[in-house]
Structures are given as C-alpha cells and as structure tokens.
Amino acid sequence: MDVWSSLMDGFATALTPMNFLYAVIGVILGTAVGVLPGLGPAMTVALLLPVTYALEPTSAFIMFAGIYYGGMYGGSTTSILLNTPGESSSVVTAIEGNKMAKAGRAAQALATAAIGSFVAGTIGTTLLAVCAPIVVKFAVSLGSPSYFAIMMLALLAVTAVLGSSRLRGFASLGLGLAIGLVGLDSVTGQRRLTFGQPLLSDGLDIVVVAVAIFAVGEALWVAAHLRRTPLHIIPVGRPWMGKQDWKRSWKPWLRGTAFGFPFGALPAGGAEIPTFLSYVTEKRLSKHPEEFGKGAIEGVAGPEAANNAAAAGTLTPMLALGLPTNATAAVMLAAFTSYGIQPGPQLFTSEGPLVWALIASLFIGNLLLLIINLPLAPVWAKLLQLPRPYLYAGILFFATLGAYSVNLQAFDLVILLVLGALGFMMRRFGLPVLPLILGVILGPRLEGQLRKTLQLSAGDPAGLWSEPIAVVIYIIIGIILLWPLLFKLFRRNRAAAAPAGPQLKSGSSAPNEAGGSVSHASHRASGGDGGDGDGDG
Amino acid sequence: MTIVVGYVPTPEGEAALTQAIAEARKSNTKLLVINSSKGDALVDNRYAQEPEIQTVEDRLATEGIDHVIKQPVRGHDAAAEVLDAAEEHNAEMIVIGLRRRTPVGKLILGSVSQRILLEADCPVLAVKA
Amino acid sequence: MSSLTTGLKGRAELGVALLLGAAGALVLWDAIGLVTPYSKSDPVGPKTVPYIVGALLIICAVLLAINVLRGGKGEAEGGEDVELGHPADWKTVLPLAGAFVLNILLIDWAGWVISGTVLFWGSVLALGSRHYVRDGIISVALSLLTFYGFYLGLGIALPAGLLEGVL
Incomplete structure (x- = not known):
C-alpha cells in the first residue's frame, strides 16, 4: 500500500466529471453556508445526508469534504467584513481582520485569509495523507x-475540555448516550427504551437526530433571538495583496499550520485553541x-491558516x-454508518x-476554493442581504424534507420536533450540543467494544486494562478529568511565578498525545476566555 | 408643515436629499429625513451607518435647514415608514429618489417608490438620480 | 423586581435538572425491565450500559440542581445572527412550531406539496415577512420543485396525497 500510488488513484476517481462536479457543488455550498448567518458546515452536511442516499458514497463524501473546507473559508469572510464570527474558530480572525477592513484594507485581509487557508489546507491535507496510514498501521x-x-478518551475529552461548564457537558453527553440506547440491543435483541413503540425498535435515525439538533434547534433558537439592528457590511472589491503583505504573511501561514494540524488531530483539540x-x-x-489591535495582517494570516490546518487535522482520527x-x-462519521460503511x-x-478519493478531493477542493473565492468575495458578501424569514424558513423546510425522506414516516417528524425542542433548550441553558451528538454516534460502538472486551476476558473487569495502550489512555483520561484540581494546586504552589510564557511554548510541540492534551487544557483555562471576550466587542 | 424625504445612502438617495433641501429652503419649512430598515437581514446597505448620518447631519446644519433625522427599525418596509412619517407630521410634500428599473425587475421586486406614489395623501416629488 | 426575575430564571434552569433526572429515571426503569439470561458469551449484558447512563444522568441532574441553586447559570449560546439582549421571542417561536406541527399532521394525508407549502409559508409569516403573495408563490414553487426533484432525481416518491393523479 504505497501512499503515493493510492493518492494518484484517488485523484483519478475524484477527477471524473461527475465527482468533480460534486466537488464544485460542495465548495460553493460550503462557502455559501459559511457566509450565511445561522448555517454551519455540520448543519449543511446533516441536511444533505438524506439527499445523498441516492448518490455513490464516494461522490457524497467528495461533496461533504468541499462543504467542510468551504465552510471554513466562508466563515472568515463574515468575520472580516462584519465582525460577526459565526464559529468559535473564526473569533480570532475577526479581531484583526475587521480592524483591517475598517482601515480600508479589507481586500488584503480577505486575500491573506484565502491564500493562507489554501496553503494551510494543502499542507494539512498532505500531512493527513502521510499520517493517517501510519496511524492506521498502529x-x-x-x-x-x-x-x-480511545473512544472513552474522545468522548470525555470533548465533554470535559470544550465548553464553559463541565457539568453541562456531561449532562449533554448523558442525553446523547441515552438517545443512542434506543432500539434493539445488538447482542441479545432486546428492545431498549422503545416503550412498546415498534417504530422505535430500529433506533433513532442518526440523520434525524443530527438534523433536529443542528438545524431545527438552531433555527428555533435564532428565531427566538433575532438580531434587530442591521449591520453594515464593509464594501470590498476583489481581494489582492501587495509585496509587503506577502512578505508579512507567509511565515504566519506556516506557523499557523504548525499549530493547527496537531490540535485538530487531538481528541477535543478543535480549531479554537x-x-x-x-x-x-x-x-x-x-x-x-x-x-496589533489596529489591523495587523499577521493576526489574520496566522489564525486563518491554523483554522484550516485544524480542519485537515480533524480528519486524521x-x-x-x-x-x-x-x-x-461527527456528522460525516454518521454518514459513513448510514452508507453501511464501518468507520475505524x-x-x-x-x-x-473511497478514502483516497476523499483525500484527493480535499486537495482539489482547496484549489477550487482559492479560485472561486478570490474573485467572488463581493458576490458572497451580497448573500448576507438575504432576508431572514426566507433563510430560517428554508432551514426548517429542508430539515423536514430531509428527515421525512429517510423513512417516509410522519413519526420521524415528531421525533424531529421533540429533539429540535431539546436542541433549543440546550442552547438556552448553555448545554453544549457536541457531546450529545458524539454520545449518540459513539455510544453504541463504545458499548459494543466494552462487551467484546469483557467477553474476551470472560467477565473479568481487569480485561479493560489488559493492553498497555489502554493503560496509558486511562492515565491521560485521569489527568484530563482531574485537571481543574491539579491546575489549582499548581497555581497555589507557584503563586504568581512565571505567567503565560512557558506554558505557551509547551503547546507548540504538541504532536505527542499526552503532552498535547494536557497543555491544551491549560490554554483553554488561561487563553480561550480572553479570545472570546475580544471577539464579541 | 414639513417636507419628508426618504433617504438611502445611494445616488438616488443623495439626489432626493439635494432636491429636498432646495424645496425646504424655498418654502422655508422643516425637513424630516427618514432612513429606515426592516431589520430582517443581517446586512442592510440601505440603512445608513453612523458616519453617513453624520455627513447628512453636517450638511443640513451648514445649509441652515431646520431638520430632524429619524432611523426607525420596526420591521416595516421603507414605504410604510415614509408614509407614516408624512401622515404623522402632516407633510406638505414627500421627496423620493428613483432608479431605473426594467419592467421585469419591477414585476419581481415590487417597489417602495410605487407604493409611496400610490398611497400618499400629499404631493410626491420623485427625483431621478 | 430583580430578585424575582433572577429567582424565576433560576427556576427555569431547574427544569433542565428535572428533565435530566426524569430521563435518567426512565433509562433505569427501562433497564430494570429487561431480562438477561446469563450467558458466558455476553457477561456485560444489555443492562449494564443503561445503568451507567441512567446513573450519569441522575448524578448530572442532582449536581446541576445544586449548581443552579448556588447561583450557577448556563451561558446561552450566541451566534452571528443572535442578539441575547432581549428575552426569547415566543411570538415568533410558537407560530413557527405551529407551522411545523401542521406539516406533520398534513403530510401523509394532503401530501408533501400541500404540507410543504403550508410549512414554508407559515414559517416565513411567523418570522415576520408580510409579502403574502410573493411568499405564497415561493412556497408552492419550492414544494413542487422538491417533489419532482426527489422523484426524478433521487427516485424518492414523496407522498402526493390529495393531489394524487394531478402531479
């Protein structure tokens, strides 16, 4: 299995006219949803899942990849031109980007974001192509x-590290796991949580759950808190950069990539940190x-590159x-399962x-995004004038259509509404939605592995730590869970000695898993808040 | 008595404002500038921002016109806001700016100007940019 | 006044704890009802995980209740199109949910073209658009397009309902 020849085969598949067309559709859709308020790539992929059942899985995933990368590009446009970062990962871009735009340098800000994303995306995808087979071999x-x-680590890391309240994260995780329990038990065939309702015995369709939580919940939530004062977009022509801008941008692009990829690849790394x-x-x-603080181009170039490299990193695990x-x-993983493809x-x-075609299409999508976005930035900015009633009614319309078309049962729409209401409530009371979705998707697989493990050890719980890797991971989990406690002790002992300096350095050498997740938790505590605060202003 | 002008930060809007200033000076009346937004989209370029409104304010001040500037955002369309203001202040005239539109564009988009022309109770002066 | 409103808001979040507790109890109650013939090939059985999940939910419910009573508060989620300054606008959300329910009731009987039109038109109306005719035309067009698009493009036959034979 030579990486290079597999990748070339992947390009051959991804460049067939039909697949290329889906890549184009994907990046255009992705950019559009990145620009539009209230829509994100996760929601869009969820909404498109049912529609793509009729497609070849390869074509569908090529389109999803385009949406994923496109959403990252589109997000930077609104951050820079409007100072409204749609996703937490573009909060930092907005700090300097919007200042640049206000100082009449919108074109340069957009250009460094787009080219930086391209550079980071390409390097990140290359790293993905190189690293993923190594990880697989291991x-x-x-x-x-x-x-x-490992699954426990992914679940607990996302739950404990991301979001502002661990307790609310675990509450959300619990709800997700409970939803994942619904249906026939795969080993004994017993009905769990079906309440005698035959329609529930197949379990809740992950498409319906994802659409409900991401699309319906979000649409209802935004509808309840619509922004009333219109914003003014900073007019922009075609993005371009001068010689000086290139000189100041290329190093931040590379450094941003170096930060982004490893963090993206870690469980709960994400793009924010x-x-x-x-x-x-x-x-x-x-x-x-x-x-800095008045519109420094480095402050746009670096974070935008980090953001896109993290997107590529995320695809590795x-x-x-x-x-x-x-x-x-998570939604893409759900898509694998719906196609009957076992991820792992x-x-x-x-x-x-399929996998190599997907990776090849990431390279293609990246290039397409650069070609599409540099000249078309003013057109994308126009999308923001779409009246909200159409936007959110459209989300509800397509959410309903998608959820209904999976099984053609009105019952699924009832589930959609109930879970949509749950999504609304979670947003209202600050329960993060990601642990819930991961719980639904990983819960059943986690249970499967647990039962397999104990079956092998004939019921002896010691079987759980019978492999050295498992022991290492449990130690990491322990550190993550106890981190707030350890952090407090650490603070007390060292009082006011050395502030943020040495900690930040440790983060830059993050590829090793243990060191990475731990130092990362500390950045979250010390740094993440500052970033959020600045962005909202 | 007042003159009501529907202002938008575009050439049509500027043309309407210029004409309205001339009219207000001629009849020595108060000028009411309306710049509204329905507030139903994230971005509304027809809603003037702080610096643009300041420019209008400065211009009216230097020309020495007795004026009021209003920027209602109440979910009503621009025509309704202008008509409301005209009725409330018992306007003697409404000034609006027009842009060229193809018959098809008119059919699809509807028109603020048309509604003002049809529904206003006072004379309407329409200016081409 | 302010103590009253904070009191009420605190109580609203206790509802979340209640919901978690109820969900946990439900999961436990359901798990107890399962029968597990002990077998060597499946020492874990179908009950173990539900017990853990139920316990997790109940623990979260209790801790959340304590957290809320001590003055903890979940941070409502922001967004680029969200203004958290004003309270939830139920006058928009409830009609929106109404349009959704109407669609559920109509879809199998009246068919997607009709129920989808009702859904989109109702949602747009609930969200504050007042171009009744234009919205109506868009709604019908969207429903028809998706109906034929799904049928011809994806081979999924959405219900035609009342318009069976016409479409």
Whole structure:
C-alpha cells in the first residue's frame, strides 16, 4: 500500500466529471453556508445526508469534504467584513481582520485569509495523507480494550475540555448516550427504551437526530433571538495583496499550520485553541507589534491558516480511527454508518478507493476554493442581504424534507420536533450540543467494544486494562478529568511565578498525545476566555 | 408643515436629499429625513451607518435647514415608514429618489417608490438620480 | 423586581435538572425491565450500559440542581445572527412550531406539496415577512420543485396525497 500510488488513484476517481462536479457543488455550498448567518458546515452536511442516499458514497463524501473546507473559508469572510464570527474558530480572525477592513484594507485581509487557508489546507491535507496510514498501521494492532479506551478518551475529552461548564457537558453527553440506547440491543435483541413503540425498535435515525439538533434547534433558537439592528457590511472589491503583505504573511501561514494540524488531530483539540495560540505567537514575533489591535495582517494570516490546518487535522482520527472530534466530522462519521460503511482502522483497507478519493478531493477542493473565492468575495458578501424569514424558513423546510425522506414516516417528524425542542433548550441553558451528538454516534460502538472486551476476558473487569495502550489512555483520561484540581494546586504552589510564557511554548510541540492534551487544557483555562471576550466587542 | 424625504445612502438617495433641501429652503419649512430598515437581514446597505448620518447631519446644519433625522427599525418596509412619517407630521410634500428599473425587475421586486406614489395623501416629488 | 426575575430564571434552569433526572429515571426503569439470561458469551449484558447512563444522568441532574441553586447559570449560546439582549421571542417561536406541527399532521394525508407549502409559508409569516403573495408563490414553487426533484432525481416518491393523479 504505497501512499503515493493510492493518492494518484484517488485523484483519478475524484477527477471524473461527475465527482468533480460534486466537488464544485460542495465548495460553493460550503462557502455559501459559511457566509450565511445561522448555517454551519455540520448543519449543511446533516441536511444533505438524506439527499445523498441516492448518490455513490464516494461522490457524497467528495461533496461533504468541499462543504467542510468551504465552510471554513466562508466563515472568515463574515468575520472580516462584519465582525460577526459565526464559529468559535473564526473569533480570532475577526479581531484583526475587521480592524483591517475598517482601515480600508479589507481586500488584503480577505486575500491573506484565502491564500493562507489554501496553503494551510494543502499542507494539512498532505500531512493527513502521510499520517493517517501510519496511524492506521498502529491502530490495527490494537484490540478491543484499547479501542474502548480511545473512544472513552474522545468522548470525555470533548465533554470535559470544550465548553464553559463541565457539568453541562456531561449532562449533554448523558442525553446523547441515552438517545443512542434506543432500539434493539445488538447482542441479545432486546428492545431498549422503545416503550412498546415498534417504530422505535430500529433506533433513532442518526440523520434525524443530527438534523433536529443542528438545524431545527438552531433555527428555533435564532428565531427566538433575532438580531434587530442591521449591520453594515464593509464594501470590498476583489481581494489582492501587495509585496509587503506577502512578505508579512507567509511565515504566519506556516506557523499557523504548525499549530493547527496537531490540535485538530487531538481528541477535543478543535480549531479554537490553535487559532488563539497562533494569534499570540504572531503578536509576540511581529516586527510591527504596535499594529496589533489596529489591523495587523499577521493576526489574520496566522489564525486563518491554523483554522484550516485544524480542519485537515480533524480528519486524521476520523478516517484512521473512526473518531470524530468536531461536529462536522461527527456528522460525516454518521454518514459513513448510514452508507453501511464501518468507520475505524479497517476503513483504509475495506474502503481504500473511497478514502483516497476523499483525500484527493480535499486537495482539489482547496484549489477550487482559492479560485472561486478570490474573485467572488463581493458576490458572497451580497448573500448576507438575504432576508431572514426566507433563510430560517428554508432551514426548517429542508430539515423536514430531509428527515421525512429517510423513512417516509410522519413519526420521524415528531421525533424531529421533540429533539429540535431539546436542541433549543440546550442552547438556552448553555448545554453544549457536541457531546450529545458524539454520545449518540459513539455510544453504541463504545458499548459494543466494552462487551467484546469483557467477553474476551470472560467477565473479568481487569480485561479493560489488559493492553498497555489502554493503560496509558486511562492515565491521560485521569489527568484530563482531574485537571481543574491539579491546575489549582499548581497555581497555589507557584503563586504568581512565571505567567503565560512557558506554558505557551509547551503547546507548540504538541504532536505527542499526552503532552498535547494536557497543555491544551491549560490554554483553554488561561487563553480561550480572553479570545472570546475580544471577539464579541 | 414639513417636507419628508426618504433617504438611502445611494445616488438616488443623495439626489432626493439635494432636491429636498432646495424645496425646504424655498418654502422655508422643516425637513424630516427618514432612513429606515426592516431589520430582517443581517446586512442592510440601505440603512445608513453612523458616519453617513453624520455627513447628512453636517450638511443640513451648514445649509441652515431646520431638520430632524429619524432611523426607525420596526420591521416595516421603507414605504410604510415614509408614509407614516408624512401622515404623522402632516407633510406638505414627500421627496423620493428613483432608479431605473426594467419592467421585469419591477414585476419581481415590487417597489417602495410605487407604493409611496400610490398611497400618499400629499404631493410626491420623485427625483431621478 | 430583580430578585424575582433572577429567582424565576433560576427556576427555569431547574427544569433542565428535572428533565435530566426524569430521563435518567426512565433509562433505569427501562433497564430494570429487561431480562438477561446469563450467558458466558455476553457477561456485560444489555443492562449494564443503561445503568451507567441512567446513573450519569441522575448524578448530572442532582449536581446541576445544586449548581443552579448556588447561583450557577448556563451561558446561552450566541451566534452571528443572535442578539441575547432581549428575552426569547415566543411570538415568533410558537407560530413557527405551529407551522411545523401542521406539516406533520398534513403530510401523509394532503401530501408533501400541500404540507410543504403550508410549512414554508407559515414559517416565513411567523418570522415576520408580510409579502403574502410573493411568499405564497415561493412556497408552492419550492414544494413542487422538491417533489419532482426527489422523484426524478433521487427516485424518492414523496407522498402526493390529495393531489394524487394531478402531479
């Protein structure tokens, strides 16, 4: 299995006219939803899932990949031109980007974001193509106990590290796991949580759950809190950069990529922390520190690159281990399952052509995004004038259509509404939605691995830590869970000694899993809040 | 008595404003500038922002016109806001700006100007940019 | 006044704790009802995981209740199109949910073209658009397009309902 020849085969598949067309559709849709308020890539992929059942899985995933990368590009446009970061990962871009735009340098800000995203996306995808097979090689040697531990790590890391309240994260996780329980037990065939309702015995369709939580919940939530004062978009022509801008941008792009990819690949790494780290680093290294806060191009170039490299990084555990670490990856994983494709380390062998076509299409999508976005930025900005009633009514309309078309049962729409109301409530009371979705998707697989593990050890719980990798992971989980406690002790002991400096350095050498997740939790505590605060202003 | 002008930060809007200033000076009446937004989209370029309104304000001040500027955002369309203001202030005239539109564009988009022309109780002066 | 409103808001979040507790109890109650013939090949059985999940939910419910009573508050989610300054606008949300329910009731009987039209038109209306005719035309067009698009493009036959034979 040579990476290079597999990748070339992937390009051959991805460049057939039909698949190329889906890649184009994907990046256009992705950019549009990234620009439009209230729509994100996770929601869009969820909405499109039912529609793509009629397609070849390969074509569908090529389109999803385009949407994923496109959404990242589109998000930066609104951050820069409107100062309204749609996703937490573009909060940092908005800080300097909007200042640049206000100072009449919108074209340069958009250009450095687009080109930086292209550079980071391309490097990130290359790293994905190189790293994923290595991870797979390592992963196929693992048994059920290790898998069980890795899945626990992914679930607990996302729940405990992301979001502002751990307690609310765990509440959301619990709800997700409970939803995942509904239906026939795969081993004994007993009905769980079906309440005698035959329609529930197949379990809740993950498409319906994802559409309900992401689309219906979000549409209802936004409808309840519509922004009334119109914003004014900063007019922009075609993005371009001068020589000076290139000179100041290329290093931040590369450094941003170095931050983004490893964090994206970690469970619960996400894109938020690397963008912030990149911003802080650029601020410190810049020859023009006085420009920071007034529109420094480095402050756009670095975080945007980090953001896109993280997107590529996220796909590594998704494809190599079947572990989603953000919402879009979670929905894409659900899509694999709906196509009857088993995600996990076997994926590269059992569905090799699909996976390589997907990776190849990421390269193609990246290039397409650059070509589409540089000249079309003013057109995308026009999308923002779409009246809200049509936008949100459209989301509800397509959510209903999608959920209904899966089984052609009105009953699914009742579930859609109930779970949509749940999604609304979660947004109202600050319960993060990501742990719920991961719970629904990973819960049943987690249970499967648990039962397999204990079956092998004939019921002896010691079987859970019978593999060395599993033990290492449990230690990491322990550290993550106890982190707030450890952090407090650490603070007390060292009182006011050395502030943020040394901690930030440790984050830059993050590829090793243990060191990465731990240092990362500390950045979250010290840094993440600052970033959020600035962005909202 | 007042003159009501529907203002938008575009050439048509500027033309309407210029004409309205001339009219207000001629009859020595108060000028009511209306710039509204329905507030139903994230971005509304026809809703003037702080600096643009300041420019209008400065211009009216230097020309020495007795004026009021209003920017209602109440979910009503621009025609309704202008008509409301005209009725409330018992306007002697409404000034609006027009742009060229093809018959098809008119059919699809509807027209603020048309509604003002049809429903106003006072004379309407329509200016081409 | 302010103590009253904070009191009420706190109580609203207790509802979340209540919901979690109820969900946990439900999961436990359902798990107890399962029969597990002990078997060597499945020492874990179908009950274990539901017990853990139920316990997790109940623990979260209790901790959340304590957290809320101590003055903890979930942070409502922001967004680019969200203004958290004003309270939830039920006058928009309830009609929106109404349009959704109407669609559920109509879809099998009247068919997608009719129920989809009602859904979109009703939603647009609930969200504050007042171009009744234009919205109506868009609604019908969207429903028809998706009906034929799904039928011809994807091979999924959405219900034709009352318009059976016409479409």
